[in-house]
Amino acid sequence: MKALTWHGEQDIRVEEVPKPELANPTDAIIEVTATAICGSDLHLYNGYMPGMREGDVLGHEPMGEVVEVGRDVETLEVGDRVVVPFTISCGSCWFCGNEMFSLCDNSNPNAELASKAMGHSPAGLFGFSHLLGGYAGGQAEYLRVPYADVGPVTVDSDLPDEQVLFLSDIFPTGYMAAENADIEDGDTVAVWGCGPVGQFAIQSAWMFGANQVIAIDRVQERLDMASDHGDAVTVNFEHEDVYDRLQSLTGGRGPDRCIDAVGTEAHGTGLEGVTDQVKQEMHLQDDRPHVLRQAIKCCRKGGTLSVPGVYIRESDNIPFGPLMNKALTVKSGQTHVQHYLDPLLEKIEDGEIDPSFVITHQTSLEDGPEMYETFNDKDDDCIKVVMTP
Ligand code: NAD
Ligand code: ZN
Structure with a gap:
């Protein structure tokens, strides 16, 4: 065969x-x-x-x-x-x-x-x-x-x-990602990655009662699908600062629920533009994946981070200090x-x-x-x- x-x-x-x-x-x-x-x-x-x-x-x-x-x-x-x-x-x-x-x-x-x-x-x-x-x-x-x-x-x-x-x-995966995000009526849900998994996470976020869904990617056709088919507000991370935009869309509080539908092959480290001096002072390392770092930074205090995106390597180290101090809940899994x-x-x-x-x-x-x-x-x-x- x-x-x-x-x-x-x-x-x-x-x-x-x-x-x-x-x-x-x-x-x-x-x-x-x-x-x-x-x-x-x-x-x-x-x-x-x-x-x-x-x-x-x-x-x-x-x-x-x-x-x-x-x-x-x-x-x-x-x-x-x-x-x-x-x-x-x-x-x-x-x-x-x-x-x-x-x-x-x-x-x-x-x-x-x-x-x-x-x-x-x-x-x-x-x-x-x-x-x-x-x-x-x-x-x-x-x-x-x-x-x-x-x-x-x-x-x-x-x-x-x-x-x-x-x-x-991918439909159950997007659905479980939304379920894992603990979405409550009225929540703002941010979804990183508008690939197939992200698209189903967006669809499912509405099913669980989201009030606003924000989709982040850099591929225009995928962002278009997220807005046209998924009724999401879109953010192109190559054209605007994701943190600033999410802050302004949530009255400065940050999205209640963040979904990483990207995983290990994210583009960028999230440290673009940060000077070497700041990196040194804040102990920021370049090998951390962009999306987890960014989602932890953007999520509102006490919010939930749901990770359907696949991580493979041990070098996928998570910035656990900010995660702990912001009291975030993380749920993940195949x-x-x-x-x-x-x-x-x-x-x-x-x-x-x-x-x-x-x-x-x-x-x-x-x-x-x-x-x-x-x-x-x-x-x-x-x-x-x-x-x-
Ligand atoms: P995909 O590669 O088609 O989509 C990933 C998207 O992420 C792309 O559109 C890409 O442009 C975007 N992206 C890259 N860097 C980004 C960044 N920094 N910020 C925002 N977006 C960024 O893949 P897919 O089929 O949608 O799958 C997504 C992830 O889900 C993969 O890691 C895949 O392995 C995983 N997955 C997990 C399960 C599970 O059971 N948990 C099942 C299926 C897929
Ligand atoms: Zn698959």
């Missing part, structure tokens, strides 16, 4: 690889009908994620038709149309029992390796390095889905793939996708939201390598790529 495979920094190829087979009685095999590229894939593309091996099959936002089920699978049948969460979860450990599916204790066969790096292992993820399980991903014609009774959600309605595909990741599938599918079926608004590029798997480049460079007004194998 054809699949998109990883071969090093900015080297993605379309290759013939063996078709997956059932490995365990709880597996299912899916014939993929639609599969997206995620901002998280860019961390692999740009070589930030450890544990990648040459030839790894990429992709964690797939849906398709069930073509085979293991003998212990009870909830799926051949022919079912399913969306597959990017988080692989056993459904029976303490974490799954508490609906913290992205922290599953049993789904990462390389847990020992991950635990050495992190103390404990999070769940295994599709197409996301051997540190997180080494599972082949869904940017392929077929996908093996472990624990098939726990993850995939069956879509019975005739909604097109484009409307339900993002249940696999999304517990399974927890959100039913309620968010209902919102789509009820017409409350049509997630396909983020799609700018629809193409074949063969165009994948070119699409990675386009999405990474934010060329051609690219916001979200969906491929049909």
Whole structure:
């Protein structure tokens, strides 16, 4: 079968690889009908994620038709149309029992390796390095889905793939980001990053009762989508000072809730224009990510910082002093996708939201390598790529 495979920094190829087979009685095999590229894939593309091996099959936002089920699978049948969460979860450990599916204790066969790096292992993820399980991903014609009774959600309605595909990741991710932000009626919510995750965080912030949503980015098409589709006030961080603008939009108090939908690959350090003398006096280091530093600085005292953006390296050190002294709450994590599938599918079926608004590029798997480049460079007004194998 054809699949998109990883071969090093900015080297993605379309290759013939063996078709997956059932490995365990709880597996299912899916014939993929639609599969997206995620901002998280860019961390692999740009070589930030450890544990990648040459030839790894990429992709964690797939849906398709069930073509085979293991003998212990009870909830799926051949022919079912399913969306597959990017988080692989056993459904029976303490974490799954508490609906913290992205922290599953049993789904990462390389847990020992991950635990050495992190103390404990999070769940295994599709197409996301051997540190997180080494599972082949869904940017392929077929996908093996472990624990098939726990993850995939069956879509019975005739909604097109484009409307339900993002249940696999970015819609629940934006939604959990807004939930984690503890939004209360009347709050001002600032969202850093107007990529797909930021767009769904904006949509979700309104659902949780925000009174004002402010979107920050530097890519004009993305800011336009945030204002036109997301009713957000926009701030282009290349043209204006983010702190000053957020202060003036909140009567000098700062946004109540701040969402970092950027993560480790932020542009800038946030220290542009600060003199060496001030850096020295204030012990400011250049290697800290821009967005966390800026969000902590901008957030109102006692506010909440929600971090769906992925951080990978230990050098992602957080300015904890200001965070502590401003009494901020921080919530973070990979999304517990399974927890959100039913309620968010209902919102789509009820017409409350049509997630396909983020799609700018629809193409074949063969165009994948070119699409990675386009999405990474934010060329051609690219916001979200969906491929049909
Ligand atoms: P994306 O790369 O398309 O979007 C990131 C956006 O951030 C871009 O538009 C970029 O211009 C903007 N940006 C860069 N520096 C900035 C700055 N200093 N201030 C404001 N904006 C800035 O990616 P995406 O698909 O939207 O994903 C966003 C993040 O969410 C990534 O880190 C991704 O790994 C993460 N993610 C997390 C989960 C989860 O489960 N927590 C799931 C999916 C994605
Ligand atoms: Zn993703």
